[in-house]
Amino acid sequence: MKKKSWKEIPIGGRIDEGGTAMEYKTGSWRTFKPVIDKSKCINCLQCWMHCPDSCIILKDEKMEGFDYNYCKGCGICASICPVKCIKMEKG
Amino acid sequence: MKTVTKNSTNKIVALMGDQAVAEAMRQIDPDVVAAYPITPQTEIVMNFAQFVADGKVNTEMIPVESEHSAMSACVGSAAAGARTMTATSANGLALMWEIVYIAASTRLPIVMPVVNRALSGPINIHCDHSDTMGARDAGWIQVFSENPQEAYENTIVAVRIAEHKDILLPVMVCQDGFITSHGVEGVEIFPDEAIKKFIGEYKIERSLLDVDKPVTYGPLDLQDYYFEHKRQQAQAMESALKNIPGVLKEFNKTFGTSHDLIEEYKMDDAEIAIVVLSSTAGTTKEVVDKLREKGVKAGLIKPIFFRPFPKERIVKALSGVKAAAVLDRSDSFGAEGGPLFTEIKSSLYETKNKPFLVGYIFGLGGRDIFPQDIEHVYNDLEAIKKTGKINNLVTYLGVRD
Numbered sequence: 001m002k003k004k005s006w007k008e009i010p011i012g013g014r015i016d017e018g019g020t021a022m023e024y025k026t027g028s029w030r031t032f033k034p035v036i037d038k039s040k041c042i043n044c045l046q047c048w049m050h051c052p053d054s055c056i057i058l059k060d061e062k063m064e065g066f067d068y069n070y071c072k073g074c075g076i077c078a079s080i081c082p083v084k085c086i087k088m089e090k091g
Numbered sequence: 092m093k094t095v096t097k098n099s100t101n102k103i104v105a106l107m108g109d110q111a112v113a114e115a116m117r118q119i120d121p122d123v124v125a126a127y128p129i130t131p132q133t134e135i136v137m138n139f140a141q142f143v144a145d146g147k148v149n150t151e152m153i154p155v156e157s158e159h160s161a162m163s164a165c166v167g168s169a170a171a172g173a174r175t176m177t178a179t180s181a182n183g184l185a186l187m188w189e190i191v192y193i194a195a196s197t198r199l200p201i202v203m204p205v206v207n208r209a210l211s212g213p214i215n216i217h218c219d220h221s222d223t224m225g226a227r228d229a230g231w232i233q234v235f236s237e238n239p240q241e242a243y244e245n246t247i248v249a250v251r252i253a254e255h256k257d258i259l260l261p262v263m264v265c266q267d268g269f270i271t272s273h274g275v276e277g278v279e280i281f282p283d284e285a286i287k288k289f290i291g292e293y294k295i296e297r298s299l300l301d302v303d304k305p306v307t308y309g310p311l312d313l314q315d316y317y318f319e320h321k322r323q324q325a326q327a328m329e330s331a332l333k334n335i336p337g338v339l340k341e342f343n344k345t346f347g348t349s350h351d352l353i354e355e356y357k358m359d360d361a362e363i364a365i366v367v368l369s370s371t372a373g374t375t376k377e378v379v380d381k382l383r384e385k386g387v388k389a390g391l392i393k394p395i396f397f398r399p400f401p402k403e404r405i406v407k408a409l410s411g412v413k414a415a416a417v418l419d420r421s422d423s424f425g426a427e428g429g430p431l432f433t434e435i436k437s438s439l440y441e442t443k444n445k446p447f448l449v450g451y452i453f454g455l456g457g458r459d460i461f462p463q464d465i466e467h468v469y470n471d472l473e474a475i476k477k478t479g480k481i482n483n484l485v486t487y488l489g490v491r492d
Contacts, residue, residue, distance in 0.1 A: 012198030
């Protein structure tokens with residue numbers, strides 16, 4: 001997204017509409033990213049329950065993957081996983 | 092600004108500067124006042140609280156537990172779209188510091204009378220300008236008042252300046268602690284209806300409480316946009332300098348006053364001049380009159396607005412002067428001189444016919460400045476004018492050596 005000039009934005013840091021957090025891709029803050037080995041996953045969905053940024057993608061109530069647009073790489077999913085099928089890798 | 096009766100419907104009442112400001116606040120009838128009392132501002136909050144208790148205003152008064160909370164409540168209230176005021180002094184201003192910056196950068200038109208008082212330490216409750224001078228980079232408009240009349244009028248006009256659609260900045264209305272805040276003078280009070288009409292209704296562009304059109308105030312603003320918002324603030328100050336004269340003109344037309352960005356006193360043919368803010372300008376006028384009787388071409392420049400700094404007006408006023416002294420009622424330790432001095436010296440850099448310029452630091456912690464002290468400064472200027480030699484660039488005036 002092209003960044004706007006100071007003449008084009010509302011004054012005082014005001015944000016004039018709701019739900020704009022979606023536009024802010026906080027995934028860029030990440031140093032480590034979670035990677036899943038699906039052959040080991042038991043679909044307990046502990047990662048989905050504990051992810052503070054709602055970045056666990058489910059499909060038909062099964063663990064599908066991660067939303068890297070917003071995952072900041074905190075590692076909670078890897079830590080909570082009872083079968084240790086999530087690893088944190090650089091990137 | 093004259094204090095003669097401008098209109099037969101006006102009342103002249105004996106008031107202290109604090110009472111005059113409280114009276115202006117009664118007439119403004121702000122939606123919200125969140126304030127904490129502190130000497131010598133106390134009588135503003137005390138008198139206004141009485142107006143609230145007596146049902147003379149419709150204001151929601153929030154008696155907070157500290158100045159930090161006062162300004163925080165003001166930020167929330169102003170973001171909701173309420174016409175919001177508070178008042179403070181010295182250490183109270185220092186305690187609200189964090190939120191003072193937030194109010195300006197969130198572009199909320201809060202009006203805050205500040206009764207200038209020395210910052211601790213050592214602890215002192217008397218007048219100097221160290222409190223608001225310390226806040227000069229906070230992004231607030233700063234207007235300085237010479238006497239209770241000006242404090243009253245500036246408080247009213249500040250509402251319109253703050254809320255101007257091309258400005259939208261908070262305003263500090265300064266007056267000298269005790270000297271004018273507790274000095275009783277005849278203050279001409281304009282009719283309530285005229286004030287009400289002049290300030291009009293305030294309608295915020297986007298209210299924080301509008302649930303149908305949700306809006307966010309004060310979000311996180313990092314490397315990608317913070318700088319753009321600061322650039323906007325710089326522009327707002329530039330716009331203030333451009334638009335304040337129009338508001339003052341309208342006020343003058345309505346109330347028969349003569350507000351301006353600066354006041355020039357006997358400057359037309361002045362060869363030596365003093366530049367000074369607030370009540371000391373009144374004392375200096377007396378000295379100018381006395382020196383004029385002796386044929387000394389002395390004059391006075393009183394900057395009324397310090398932020399935005401009326402650079403062009405001050406440079407123009409000094410253009411025919413041979414030697415000038417800037418009197419600062421606060422120091423900027425480690426700098427070349429007081430804030431007003433360094434600002435004026437910097438403003439003169441590009442001009443061809445600069446006057447000799449010297450600075451004086453005076454009146455810290457309420458140390459009295461007498462007419463003879465001011466005369467002493469004019470004598471120094473006469474000597475500089477004659478010899479072309481500056482012995483002391485900055486002098487501490489009235490301190491025991």
